[in-house]
Amino acid sequence: MISGEIWTQLSSAITGLMLAWVMFERYFPYQLRVYLEKYSQKLTSLVNPYIQITFHEFTGERFKRSEAFSTIRSYLSSNSSKNAKRLKADVVNKSQSLVLSMDDYEEVTDVFNGVKVWWASSKKAPKTQAISFYPAAEESRFYKLTFHKSHREIVTEKYIEHVLKEGKAIAVKNRQRCLYTNNPSENWYGWKSTKWGHVVFEHPATFDSLAMETKKKEAIKKDLIKFSKGKDYYAKIGKAWKRGYLLYGPPGTGKSTMIAAMANFLDYDVYDLELTTVKDNSELRKLLIETTGKSIIVIEDIDCSLDLTGQRKKKEKDDKDDEADKEKDPISKKKKEAEEESKSSSKVTLSGLLNFIDGIWSACGGERIIVFTTNYVDKLDPALIRRGRMDKHIELSYCCFEAFKVLAKNYLELESHELFGKIEELLGETKMSPADVAENLMPNSDEEDEETCLKCLIEALEASKEEARKKSVEEAMLKAKKIEKENGEASSKDVVQEKGEISADEVKENGVTSSEEVKENGVITEG
Numbered sequence: 001m002i003s004g005e006i007w008t009q010l011s012s013a014i015t016g017l018m019l020a021w022v023m024f025e026r027y028f029p030y031q032l033r034v035y036l037e038k039y040s041q042k043l044t045s046l047v048n049p050y051i052q053i054t055f056h057e058f059t060g061e062r063f064k065r066s067e068a069f070s071t072i073r074s075y076l077s078s079n080s081s082k083n084a085k086r087l088k089a090d091v092v093n094k095s096q097s098l099v100l101s102m103d104d105y106e107e108v109t110d111v112f113n114g115v116k117v118w119w120a121s122s123k124k125a126p127k128t129q130a131i132s133f134y135p136a137a138e139e140s141r142f143y144k145l146t147f148h149k150s151h152r153e154i155v156t157e158k159y160i161e162h163v164l165k166e167g168k169a170i171a172v173k174n175r176q177r178c179l180y181t182n183n184p185s186e187n188w189y190g191w192k193s194t195k196w197g198h199v200v201f202e203h204p205a206t207f208d209s210l211a212m213e214t215k216k217k218e219a220i221k222k223d224l225i226k227f228s229k230g231k232d233y234y235a236k237i238g239k240a241w242k243r244g245y246l247l248y249g250p251p252g253t254g255k256s257t258m259i260a261a262m263a264n265f266l267d268y269d270v271y272d273l274e275l276t277t278v279k280d281n282s283e284l285r286k287l288l289i290e291t292t293g294k295s296i297i298v299i300e301d302i303d304c305s306l307d308l309t310g311q312r313k314k315k316e317k318d319d320k321d322d323e324a325d326k327e328k329d330p331i332s333k334k335k336k337e338a339e340e341e342s343k344s345s346s347k348v349t350l351s352g353l354l355n356f357i358d359g360i361w362s363a364c365g366g367e368r369i370i371v372f373t374t375n376y377v378d379k380l381d382p383a384l385i386r387r388g389r390m391d392k393h394i395e396l397s398y399c400c401f402e403a404f405k406v407l408a409k410n411y412l413e414l415e416s417h418e419l420f421g422k423i424e425e426l427l428g429e430t431k432m433s434p435a436d437v438a439e440n441l442m443p444n445s446d447e448e449d450e451e452t453c454l455k456c457l458i459e460a461l462e463a464s465k466e467e468a469r470k471k472s473v474e475e476a477m478l479k480a481k482k483i484e485k486e487n488g489e490a491s492s493k494d495v496v497q498e499k500g501e502i503s504a505d506e507v508k509e510n511g512v513t514s515s516e517e518v519k520e521n522g523v524i525t526e527g
């Protein structure tokens with residue numbers, strides 16, 4: 001009976017409250033409600049003796065990861081492994097250690113100089129946004145630090161400093177270098193963009209194992225050290241702390257290997273930027289801003305990545321046409337310019353890339369190296385590789401004897417051998433990439449000893465020399481045939497020498513004594 005009365009009173013109270021809420025929502029203007037909420041929060045904070053500080057994962061335009069957030073995460077990793085009930089586990093440093101950190105929505109306490117504080121981790125889902133032209137935001141994490149207001153001074157002045165210092169030290173200890181690559185992805189709204197994904201960077205290349213002239217190697221190492229210690233210097237001259245390297249040379253000469261050696265030498269992360277998957281300049285900007293300090297940003301085969309050279313040439317040509325048009329019809333010129341601009345905004349352009357290289361990192365802080373690689377340096381737009389943008393141009397070329405000695409030491413643990421003389425001679429006469437030399441030096445089975453490998457290399461070098469000779473004979477003959485055609489009955493040899501197209505020595509060197517002999521050797525078939 002009594003419980004029946006209680007239920008009746010409770011349900012009428014709930015109905016009354018709901019009615020009051022509906023009236024409040026309906027008749028109180030929105031502005032008034034905002035004021036009421038604001039002041040009720042202020043009132044609560046007057047009564048509540050605790051203060052909260054939030055550290056968000058992203059700062060500014062959402063693009064940049066907050067350094068404070070990562071440092072706090074490192075700091076809390078040591079604390080939470082002892083206190084938290086739900087943890088996340090990561091294996092770092094070449095699988096040698098396990099790092100535990102606090103999971104989402106978990107709370108731990110910490111005590112500093114007798115003061116107790118609480119840390120809570122949480123995450124925020126993105127606000128649902130109206131259809132927009134901008135990629136939707138992703139969920140972001142944050143840490144909330146809570147402490148009593150009587151400890152405000154010690155927490156803000158000493159404790160936070162202590163957390164950041166300790167966190168940095170832990171981060172350095174656990175640092176695991178990463179190789180980042182940009183991969184296409186699709187968000188909740190079906191918006192396609194490219195995002196950095198990463199794996200642990202464990203490339204074994206070092207400058208010691210890099211086959212290259214010692215002098216050149218030492219100069220590069222010196223340059224890298226100077227750059228990595230140049231924080232104050234770059235600040236003094238008012239330039240962004242960045243350096244550009246252009247690595248060029250034929251395939252298999254060690255461009256990618258050198259990048260790995262540079263990263264290992266400096267202890268930097270590597271961002272391998274695949275430009276062809278980047279939609280436009282604004283996406284490129286976002287990706288570059290997301291890169292962290294102490295990193296090498298690599299654009300491999302820049303000549304193939306985009307038609308940067310072509311675009312520029314086209315624009316130059318168009319500019320000339322436009323100049324002519326201007327005289328006739330300035331309105332149509334303006335129209336054409338607007339069309340061009342809208343076309344180029346849908347992809348990465350040379351000017352976009354140049355702008356980012358030149359300026360964007362000035363605002364980002366932290367050192368960055370940008371490396372372009374190419375097999376065809378002559379194809380590149382001079383604006384892309386001019387000094388100041390690409391500060392150092394490094395040619396990686398065919399294997400010389402000095403480079404071979406490095407490979408022999410790496411692959412066969414040999415510092416000298418009686419066959420080295422023959423190999424030196426052959427390397428001087430033919431062009432073979434270090435990748436091909438290395439391939440020949442690798443034993444195919446356990447039975448193959450060092451000498452067998454060296455002999456195998458000698459065979460390959462001799463074959464390559466012969467192939468080159470045949471090729472040049474073929475070229476010489478083609479030239480001679482062309483001249484013969486132009487001059488009627490004269491023999492190839494006479495014409496070649498008479499015309500001075502190929503010198504007598506060159507003819508001899510190429511082994512072209514007569515066209516019959518060449519035919520006999522099977523170099524050129526009839527017809």
Ligand SMILES: Nc1ncnc2c1ncn2[C@@H]1O[C@H](COP(=O)(O)OP(=O)(O)OP(=O)(O)O)[C@@H](O)[C@H]1O
Nearest residue numbers: 209210211250251252253254255256257434435438
């Ligand atoms: N200079 C070198 N020193 C040591 N090893 C090398 C060198 N050059 C090539 N190699 C070996 O050959 C392989 C291929 O070389 P790498 O990928 O670095 O050449 P690349 O110049 O980047 O070629 P590509 O232009 O085709 O990208 C490497 O894995 C490495 O083992």
